Amino acid sequence: MDWKNQVQVSEYVELLNEKLSLDPWTIQLIPKSIQDGGKASDITDGYEWTTDDIVVPDSLAGVTLPTVTDSEITTRITNKMWASVRRTRNQALKNSDVMALQDRVMTDEQKAFRQALRDLPATQSDPYNIIWPTKPSS
Secondary structure, eight states: OOTTOHHHHHHHHHHHHHHTTOOTTSSEEOOHHHHTTOOGGGOOTTOOOOGGGEEOOGGGTTOOOOOOOHHHHHHHHHHHHHHHHHHHHHHHHHHHGGGGOTTOOOOHHHHHHHHHHHHTTTTOSOTTSOOOOOOOOO
16 A cells, blocks of 8 residues: 555545444544644645554554455555446436437437447446547537
């Protein structure tokens, strides 16, 4: 895990909570300087997180934290990206529903556009570099 990558570190903490069957945010990620009374504005870009930034409540004293692998973190981040792609796709389909109203005849371009949206994400392999279909002009 890259301790300078807040997304990875946040997912690590979320996985700790899940593996211990805890409510979300039971174990939290709070910079040590803030725990000690500092201000959030003191945290700059490039902050390197440490285990001191992971706040485990006193009620879990003595509990051994489970192992979280880089693979688990990467899979979780990738799955969240695919979910984001699906939400964007669903909104684009919703926005294009007007093309399919009963009193309209869809052009072949409109049909192809909507089909290409429905085919996402199966037609893509990288959730970070989605090639979105082009919305037809008419």
